Amino acid sequence: MAVKRNGCEGCTDITCASSKQVLAQDIAKGVKTAYDRIKARGMSACLFGSGGTCCRNCNMGPCQIIDGVEEMIGVCGATADTVAARNFARIIASGSAAHTDHAREMVRGFLETAKGHGPHQIKDVKKLMSLAEVFGIATEGREVKDVAIELGEKALAEFGKQDNTPISMLKRAVPKRQAIWNKLGIAPRGIDREIVEMMHRTHMGVDQDYENIMLQGSRCALSDGWGASMLSTELTDIMFGTPVPRRAIVDLGSLKPDQVNICVHGHEPLLAEALCIAAQESDMLEMAKSQGAKGINLVGVCCTGNEILMRRGIPVAAGFVQQEIVLSTGAVEAMIGDVQCIMQSVVEVAKNFHTEIITTNYRAKMAGAKHIQFEEEEALKSAKSILAHAIKNYKKRGKFFIPKEEKLDVVVGFSHETINYMLGGSFRASYRPLNDNIINGRIRGVAAIVGCDNFKLDDDVHEIIARELIKNNILVLATGCAATSLGRAGLLNPAAIKYCGASLREVCEAVGMPPVLHMGSCVDNSRILIAATQMVKQGGLGDDISDLPAIGTAPLWMSEKAVAIGQYFVASGAQVVFQDLPTSGAKKFNKYLLEGLMGPMGAHWNVAKEPLEIARLMIEAIEAKREALGINKKKERVLFDMEMRRDLGGNKAIGDAGCTGATHHA
Amino acid sequence: MSRIICSAAIRGAHKIVDMAEEKYEEALKKYGPEKEVAFPNTAYFLPIIYSMLGAKVQTLGDMKDIFQECRKLLPPLVTDSLWLPYLAPALDSGMATFFAEEMFEAIRYLDAPEFYTKTEDPTASNIWLGAADDVIFRKRGVEFVDGTAPGFAAIMGSPADKEMASKIALELQEKNLYIFMHDQTNGISMPEQLVANGVQIGWNTRLVPFGKSYTTAVFAIGFACRVAMAFGGIKPGDYHGNLIYNKDRTFAFVMAFGEVSDEWYANAAGAINWGFPTISDWDIPQVLPTGICTYEHVVSKVPHEEIVQKAIEVRGLKVNVTKIDIPMSFGPAFEGERVRKDDLFMECGGGRTPGVEVLISKDMSEVEDGLVTIEGPDIKDIEQGHNLPLAILVEVAGREMQSDFEPILERQFHHLINYIQGIMHMGQRNIMWIRIGKGAVEKGLSFTHIGKVLHGKLHQEFGAIIDKIQVKLYTTPEKVAEVMELAKHTYASRDERLGSMTDETEEIFYSCTLCQSFAPSHVCVITPERVGMCGAYNWLDGKASFQINPTGPNQPIQKGECTDPMNGYFTGINEFVQQASRGAVPQVSCYSLMNDPMTACGCFEAIAAMLPQANGVMFVNRDYMGMTPSGMKFTTLAGMAGGGAQTPGFMGVSKHYITSPKLLLAEGGLKRVVWLPKMLKDELADKLRQRCKDLGMPELFDMIATEEQGTTEEEILAFLKEKGHPALTMETAV
Secondary structure (H helix, E strand, O other), X not given: OOOOOOOOOOOOOOOOXXXXXXXXXXXXXXXXXXXXXXXXXXOOOOHHHHHOOEEOOOOOOOEEOOOOOHXXXXXXXXXXXXXXXXXXXXXXXXXXXXXXXXXXXXXXXXXXXXXXXXXXXXOOHHHHHHHHHHOOOOOOOOOHHXXXXXXXXXXXXXXXXXXXXXXXXXXHXXXXXXXHHHHHOOOOOOHHHHHHHHHHHOOOOXXXXXXXXXXXXXXXXXXXXXXXXXXXXXXXXXXXOOOOOEEEEEOHHHOOOOOEXXXXXXXXXXXXXXXXXXXXXXHHHHHHHHOOOOOEEEEEEHHHHHHHHHHHOXXXXXXXXXXXXXXXXXXXXXXXXXXXXXXXHHHHHHOOOOOEEEEOEXXXXXXXXXXXXXXXXHHHXXXXXXXXXXXXXXXXXXXXXOOOOOOEEEEEOOOHHHHHHHOOHHHHOOOHHHHHHHHOOOXXXXXXXXXXXXXXXXXXXXXXXXXXXXXXXXXXXXXXXXHHHHHHOOOOXXXXXXXXXXXXXXXXXXXXXXXXXXXXXXXXXXXXXXXXXXXXXXXXXXXXXXXXXXXXXXXXXXXXXXHHHHHHHHHOOOEEXXXXXXXXXXXXXXXXXXXXXXXXXXXXXXXOOOHHHHHHHHHHHHHHHXXXXXXXXXXXXXXXXXXXXXXXXXXXXXXXOOOXXXXXXX | OHHHHHHHHXXXXXXXXXXXXXXXXXXXXXXXXXXXXXXXXXXXXXXXXXHHHOOOOOEHHHHHHHHHHHHXXXXXXXXXXXXXXXXXXXXXXXXXXXXXXXXXXXXXXXXXXXXXXXXXXXXXXXXOOOOOOHHHHHHXXXXXXXXOOOXXXXXXXXXXXXXXXXXXXXXXXXXXXXXXXXXXXXXXXXXXXHHHOOOOOEHHHOEEEEEOOHHHHHHHHHHHHHHHHHHOOOOOOOHHHHHHHHHHHOOOEEEEOOOOOHHHHHHHHHHHOOOOOEEEOOOOOOEOOOOXXXXXXXXXXXXXXXXXXXXXXXXXXXXXXXXXXXOOOEOHHHOOOOOOHHHEEEEEEEXXXXXXXXXXXXXXXXXXXXXXXXXXXXXXXXXXXXXXXXXXXXXXXXXXXXXXXXXXXXXXXXXXXXXXXXXXXXXXHHHOEEEEXXXXXXXOOOXXXXXXXXXXXXXXXXXXXXXXXXXXXXXXXXXXXXXXXXXXXXXXXXXXXXXXXXXXXXXXXXXXXXHHHXXXXXXXXXXXXXXXXXXXXXXXXXXXXXXXXXXXXXXXXXXXXXXXXXXXXXHHHHHHHHHHOOOOOOOOOOOOOOOOOOOOOOOOOEEEEEEOXXXXXXXXXXXXXXXXXOOOEHHHHHHHHOOOOOEOOEEEEOHHHHOOOXXXXXXXXXXXXXXXXXXXXXXXXXXXXXXXXXXXXXXXXXXXXXXXXXXXXXHHHHHHHHHOOHHHHOOOOO
């Protein structure tokens, strides 16, 4: 079948130059990609599914519901709003479950590391101590190891916690937000419990009030954002090092013609880190040489790529939409996957080449792939046996094509800690300069571009939105495959300040940062929660996240995890914009998500289809917050005299003793 | 763009750390690691390192760790493309620069002890003063504390010519700022320019030549660090507290003249950590976004005519200057200026001629506001070297005026007249002495200008209590004699009234929190018999200040019931202090060193310290630089007494309190005093003898040891035994 390699009529374009080049090669002729399959399927998506009104939760149906048509409610009487809300809530539960199961593995890995098992160490002791404090763990005079073990045990207990007290890290939120959660009764209690309760409440005949369903939807999502995801990010940082700014490259050009190319695909950095360590060991390098390769070139795909990019500067060869294309180069000896976002099609693509698809996790196997279980207890040994398999494949490599010119320089590593440091140095680290420049209007606000990429819209959507935002002096934070995509667009490079509005450019120049800050993988969206909280705590921008001139978008969302993330943002007070939601078939519920959540949460979902429309909506939302904060008014420079200095710095220790208006008459 | 600045700063920092480390290696070979290093007479070691890291550099060997810290802070150079964020690394390298420069300068003190004058004013052969010792620091620090000096300009290099240098210096002085001068431009330094233009430089005119190399920028920054530790109660090692304190309270900035070298950039980057921005006349990039400093970080290409105005605007400083219509410059910066023999045009008073100044209150109908008259010859009527008698009679009236306020108003004459550029005022009452310089006369000085100043400033500062002021000046012997008689009569009745006032006769005491801009956690209690520890505020000042500004720093305290007359516990005072300190200080004694002593801000005139072996108490004043029997110098003791904490056995006091009948009643009063520096004993001699006589022990005066008898407890103990000092047989005080 002749496939037009540049997308298809009526569906989306590939704009990425490297992807186009690879697919145009003869060796890639037999490859079928998602683009091809969209065309081949020959039918558009099911309207009931798209609108969220198909109910399969019991065996009386499936029932397709049409809102407003009396005869077309569920057999049980469930309305369109109930069905859509249940379906939406189950998406949140599934997304949260993915983060939760990922996080559990990381916490278990952390605990083993704390006990001194395996190849990893506690790298960031400072962060360990500060997180221990959050968990109420005594640190003074204690061994790092003991603190780490206690932290690991307490963290692990968060998953299965059964009492009704809130999970530990909720208290990192600003007081006003905590009060909202408590008032609504949605402070998560146990991470697993909230998912279980969500699944229970959406079972046939349980919770049939969409507002009530969404209360648990929020609680479940919060248990991800402030629980699972945050645990994963923080403990991974402590174990593998908190990301600091570093240079790297992204895109297909990071494959090397004369080395063993190994793609690490998936999400949990435990495997990737072990592979990184193993790939530097002399026996592995020797083996590569014996096979005629000059070395071992590990590259990332999807979010595990972002994890090792942030911490080790290892290139990301491909985002989610490029996972088939990276294999189409014929230059990949093996693609090693763990969990999440690995398309089954990679097995078929690999059949065109010598490439091996290796699954490593008992939870995630694929027919036609080679399974080599990654044993955490023997991480290094396990990693080496996986690597050996790939290395031995090198000699089988046939014709290949690596788009040489297409690799982009990026600067990554913008953890919350990095941002805090980079704005003031070791001695004056704080978010003050960020807040100051938002208040004075140089930076209009902060936008997060997060989530996946997919085939529904063009692959330059992230770029178009980001360019529009930075042109309008909005600082962009990015995670996940969205960040990889922005890297491919050259926006993670400090030279990209040339695309900024004049005043954002001035700030980026002062700090030396790119206008788009890569904050990590999709699980690292918890970093954005911490950064936003820090902005509120720094002062001058209101007293809750919902006051900040900030907004998030996941314009090309694909995974259910993105919906979980979106909901924990909204429940934390941050507006989000998606390109669509599977709720449009239920009018009241849809309206509730797009407007009604404002009441209890101070934020709601937004939907906008076109990238420029998304950008415009974000800019308007940010300007509206600025108006509400009263920071858009032109302010005169305040000059301080003696009396004002006396009142500075909140030194009110001597409250009523009279501390103004002195006259010197010594 | 700022990449250029940060790149240069990081390059500069590397060079400076390399240079300092090389110097250190040399010194290590020459002197060995045990060799002591220090800045002159300071308890703050190398103050930047001490305040930021909490590390005491006392020997050459101590520097090793600090150099390691510098190396940790030094980032790689900034690349031309795909650069990593450079602001934070540049700030860090600025900090490393200061650490390295402090060590470099400390080694210089070792290598060349006479490199700096170590004085308040330049000497004939050397204009460079070097780091301020603690005596200068505390004296000047008080001006930061009470607001007479809002901050300082750290100047690098020199403007185009001596006229411009003088103009800029004068403008900065008129803003009440200290001017710290460093390095040179095209081989010429600013202090040299000023001297060449006949401008008096030194601490007294706030024009301070610190050193001729850029490395002396650490003397300016170290001064700021010490201010935070001494007056702000900021602990050594609390780098964040220190930096924020200075950002909020010390209005300092860097002013750079001429081409900016990598080394200057490194120093400028360091200063930004303290919130001190850089203003340059050179065509360098600007850094305008705010955040570390209050406003912009680097502003450049500023013409010399506008540079002072621009600097204070960028730093965010508001200076309230009332324009006094006289042809000379006027302000606190000229208070310490001297009129030397060669500059002298004429003198009044001071034993040369009769001189007197007095302020009396009159009925409203008897005073014509703004009237300034002179009877007798004015300055324009006389030749150089011809001295005149002078009487200054100020008559005031106001609905809120009380005769109690007369001495307070009169005491202002000294500094107000000194504020006039080219005039020097000393003494008070009928022993006043005025020296007038040629410069002032050339500008057209008249005695009536003194009248204008007193009229304008007294109105400004005491507007709440006085409505009308007239000033009468007399330069004929007859009229001066007449005023002298009136004045003596006034002094006599005043002294009688003041002398009869005791802590028992008054129901209300006063708090003083004037120092809050710099010492946020301290509150003074002023009683009739215990003057504020700075020596500048007595009970009447508190009363007048409250009258002038009812919500101001001096608030009345109903003393309440006296529950312990020896310790001086009053229910009202305890309630006040407990509430004012938010419970940090639950009770305060007025008359004890050992039981709940009063806290101190850091601007005390003297310190009382318990000497356990001698079973007595010593006092040491700020100007005494030697060792004391406590085993500590004033500067070290100051660290124990200051900072707003109660430390039994150590207390800041005014000199006046040493001769008060309420002196340390709980410990036995004056009979407990075993040691004073000779200079202090001499200064207080008359009053001390009187107090000894009042106690029925006139011989006590000679039993009090000074450094002539010894500076260790053992040494003075021998003396005390020989003299039979009463403290030895008193019950133990500890």
